[in-house]
Amino acid sequence: MRAAYYEQFGEPDVIQLGTLPAPEPSEKHVIIRIRAAAVGYWDVKQMRGLSGEQQFPVIPGYEVVGVVIIGSGDLQRGDNVVASLTHPGGLAQFVSAPASRTVMKPPQVPAVDAAGLVVNGGTALEGLDDRAGLQDHEWLLVTAAAGGVGSVAVQLGRIRGARVIGVASAENHELLKDLGAAASFDYHDPEWPAQVRELVPAGVDVLLDAAGGDTGAAAVTTVRQGGRALLIAGEPTSIPDGVKAIPYSANTNGPRLRAVLDLAARGQLRAITDSTHPLDDARAALERVASRHSHGRVVLLVE
Numbered sequence: 001m002r003a004a005y006y007e008q009f010g011e012p013d014v015i016q017l018g019t020l021p022a023p024e025p026s027e028k029h030v031i032i033r034i035r036a037a038a039v040g041y042w043d044v045k046q047m048r049g050l051s052g053e054q055q056f057p058v059i060p061g062y063e064v065v066g067v068v069i070i071g072s073g074d075l076q077r078g079d080n081v082v083a084s085l086t087h088p089g090g091l092a093q094f095v096s097a098p099a100s101r102t103v104m105k106p107p108q109v110p111a112v113d114a115a116g117l118v119v120n121g122g123t124a125l126e127g128l129d130d131r132a133g134l135q136d137h138e139w140l141l142v143t144a145a146a147g148g149v150g151s152v153a154v155q156l157g158r159i160r161g162a163r164v165i166g167v168a169s170a171e172n173h174e175l176l177k178d179l180g181a182a183a184s185f186d187y188h189d190p191e192w193p194a195q196v197r198e199l200v201p202a203g204v205d206v207l208l209d210a211a212g213g214d215t216g217a218a219a220v221t222t223v224r225q226g227g228r229a230l231l232i233a234g235e236p237t238s239i240p241d242g243v244k245a246i247p248y249s250a251n252t253n254g255p256r257l258r259a260v261l262d263l264a265a266r267g268q269l270r271a272i273t274d275s276t277h278p279l280d281d282a283r284a285a286l287e288r289v290a291s292r293h294s295h296g297r298v299v300l301l302v303e
């Protein structure tokens, strides 16, 4: 099968295009002919060797949409599905996906949108609902708010009735407003944490930090005593007393994936697509992600 892959760690120029063996059928897995696959910053980190040893060649991509060609359980040949992979393999014509993490694609949700919502949606949903228990009327601060996870977290926060503050470059503030943010601040302005405290003097109730680094370290200082800080991009060295730090590695399982796609099918959740690329341009797609200035998800059109 045709695939984009790498055989050594490095920057996106390690990506090669070529032919690799197609996956073999296995128990409790389906084989999917891929139509669209999304890539994210975790693919770049893995390509740089920051996620531990890998068995080469590695085909990046954990989020796929396509058609089942070998079914399992209720999933039959010909079904249009979305899958959240446990091992990378999306940038190829075929992939083997766990049946438990493969769900039917709602017909109203285009393939590109569905691909881009898998990890973003699952991560935001798990954090805000299951780990922070975000409540109606709480203040939610989202960093990297115009990014993949951030753009979903802003919308989900609004859906759950929270008042959402987004942190992003000024040029993205209009987008954040469209997504439902009540206020937006620019992390390039060193005064932004003070501006958040001016708006919410008691401190925000929940933080979802998708930026990490200096932005993440500043963001945790805006959380109120007793507030919760969801940390998906690394842990700041110092967490203020009384703030509950919640680092987690998201598990976009079948039920979470279904919940995210249901929101999209009802028109409540918009997928933000930064760009689409043919499979042959996989290197450019990963360069775009590596730039850290993609807005929403980068999606490869495989078919």
Ligand SMILES: NC(=O)c1ccc[n+]([C@@H]2O[C@H](COP(=O)([O-])OP(=O)(O)OC[C@H]3O[C@@H](n4cnc5c(N)ncnc54)[C@H](OP(=O)(O)O)[C@@H]3O)[C@@H](O)[C@H]2O)c1
Pocket (backbone or CB within 6 Å): 040, 041, 042, 045, 119, 123, 143, 144, 145, 146, 147, 148, 149, 150, 167, 168, 169, 170, 172, 187, 210, 211, 212, 213, 215, 231, 232, 233, 248, 249, 250, 251, 289, 292, 293, 294, 295, 296
């Ligand atoms: N733990 C988990 O389970 C999990 C799951 C998913 C993702 N992640 C991690 O979460 C992070 C976000 O992922 P993503 O896919 O949403 O990222 P992304 O889409 O690549 O993020 C891009 C956004 O990051 C913003 N950004 C870049 N540098 C920044 C800085 N110094 N301060 C603040 N914002 C900055 C940019 O904002 P502007 O364009 O507005 O400047 C851009 O919109 C990554 O580190 C990823 O690996 C972890």
